[in-house]
Amino acid sequence: MNSQFKKGILELLVLHILTKNDCYGYEIVNKISESISISEGTIYPLMRRLKGDGYVTTYLSESTEGPPRKYYHLADSGIEEHNRLKEEWDTFFERVNILLGEEA
Amino acid sequence: MNSQFKKGILELLVLHILTKNDCYGYEIVNKISESISISEGTIYPLMRRLKGDGYVTTYLSESTEGPPRKYYHLADSGIEEHNRLKEEWDTFFERVNILLGEEA
DNA sequence: CACAGTATCTTGTTATGCAAGGTACTAAAC
DNA sequence: GTTTAGTACCTTGCATAACAAGATACTGTG
Numbered sequence: 001m002n003s004q005f006k007k008g009i010l011e012l013l014v015l016h017i018l019t020k021n022d023c024y025g026y027e028i029v030n031k032i033s034e035s036i037s038i039s040e041g042t043i044y045p046l047m048r049r050l051k052g053d054g055y056v057t058t059y060l061s062e063s064t065e066g067p068p069r070k071y072y073h074l075a076d077s078g079i080e081e082h083n084r085l086k087e088e089w090d091t092f093f094e095r096v097n098i099l100l101g102e103e104a
Numbered sequence: 105m106n107s108q109f110k111k112g113i114l115e116l117l118v119l120h121i122l123t124k125n126d127c128y129g130y131e132i133v134n135k136i137s138e139s140i141s142i143s144e145g146t147i148y149p150l151m152r153r154l155k156g157d158g159y160v161t162t163y164l165s166e167s168t169e170g171p172p173r174k175y176y177h178l179a180d181s182g183i184e185e186h187n188r189l190k191e192e193w194d195t196f197f198e199r200v201n202i203l204l205g206e207e208a
Numbered sequence: 209c210a211c212a213g214t215a216t217c218t219t220g221t222t223a224t225g226c227a228a229g230g231t232a233c234t235a236a237a238c
Numbered sequence: 239g240t241t242t243a244g245t246a247c248c249t250t251g252c253a254t255a256a257c258a259a260g261a262t263a264c265t266g267t268g
Contacts, residue, residue: 002189003225004254005196008108010225016204026246035199044224044248049224067233067246085106086204092109093197095139100120100190107256108223114256130215146256148217153255170214171264 001037010038010046012089015074015082018056024069047072055081105141114142114150116193119178119186122160128173151176159185 013032017023023031025040025047032038052057056061060068074082117136121127127135129144129151129193136142154160159182162173 002112002196003194004112005193007111007224008106009200009254013203014202024246025248029187032203035203039226040247041229041249045224048248063233063245065219065234067231067247069246088106089109089200089204092106092140093201096113096117096193097197099117099136099139099195111224111255128215129217144216145255145258145260147219149255152217162232167214167264169265171262173215 004026004039006036009089010042011050012082012085014043014046014050015055015078015085018072018074019082022071022073024061026069026070026074050078053081054078110142113193114146115154116151116186118147118154119159119182119189122154122178123183123186125185126175126177128165128175130173132176146199154182157185158182 007031010032013036014028017028017031028047029038029043032043039079047056050072051058055075056072056076059071059073061071063069116137116139117167118132121132129147132151133142133144133147137148151160152178155162159179160176161179163175163177165175167173
C-alpha cells in the first residue's frame with residue numbers, strides 16, 4: 001500500500017470513525033486496518049496531535065482483557081474539522097479523477 | 105488546498121499527462137494548476153525523481169518565447185508505473201470512500 | 209531600460225506515515 | 239510457575255514529498 005496516498009486522509013478517517021462512537025486507539029487501528037493497512041506507530045502520534053489541537057478529549061476506562069483503554073471523544077471543534085476535511089477530500093478526489101479521466 | 109492529500113498522487117497525475125503527449129515542466133505545472141494548486145518547486149524535483157527512476161527520458165527544444173524547454177517523454181517502465189499507480193489509487197480511494205460512507 | 213511572461217533549477221522547512229522497539233496487563237497452555 | 243499470545247498503551251528515528259522562497263536567464267513590450 002502506497003503510504004504517501006494516506007497522508008492527511010487518516011486524520012479524516014479517524015475523525016469520521018469518532019463521529020459514530022467514542023473509540024480507543026487500538027480499536028481505531030483495527031477498524032481502519034480492515035480496509036487500509038495501518039500501524040499503531042501511525043495512530044498513536046496522530047491521536048496525540050488531535051488532542052493537542054483540541055479536536056478530541058480523552059478518558060480512561062478499565063478493561064477485563066488487558067490494560068486500561070484510553071477512549072477518544074470528538075469535541076465540537078473536531079466535528080467542524082471533520083466537516084471541513086471531508087469537503088476538502090471530496091473536492092480533491094473529484095478533481096483528481098477528472099484529470100485522470102480525460103481522453104488518453 | 106491540503107498539501108498532504110497530494111502526496112504520491114502528483115506522480116500519478118504527471119505520468120498520466122505524459123501518456124498523452126511529451127510535455128515540458130512549466131507546461132505540466134500549468135495543466136495541473138487548472139484543477140489543483142501546485143508550485144514549480146514541487147514539479148521540478150518530482151521530474152528529477154522520475155528521470156532518476158528511469159520512468160521518463162528528456163530532450164531539449166528551443167522556444168521563441170523564452171529559454172529552451174526540457175521535454176519529458178514517458179519510457180516503457182513509466183507506462184508500467186503509471187498503470188500500477190493508477191490501480192493503487194483506484195483501490196485506495198474506493199476503500200476510503202467506503203469507510204467514509206458508512207452510516208453515521 | 210525596466211518589466212512581465214516564459215522557463216529552468218535549488219535550498220531548507222514542514223508534515224506525516226512507519227518500522228522498530230519498549231512497557232504492562234490478562235488468560236490459556238505447558 | 240513460567241512461557242506464550244492477545245490486548246493495549248507509548249516513543250524514537252527514518253524516509254518521503256510538497257512547498258515557500260529565491261536564483262538564473264531568455265524574449266518581447268512599454
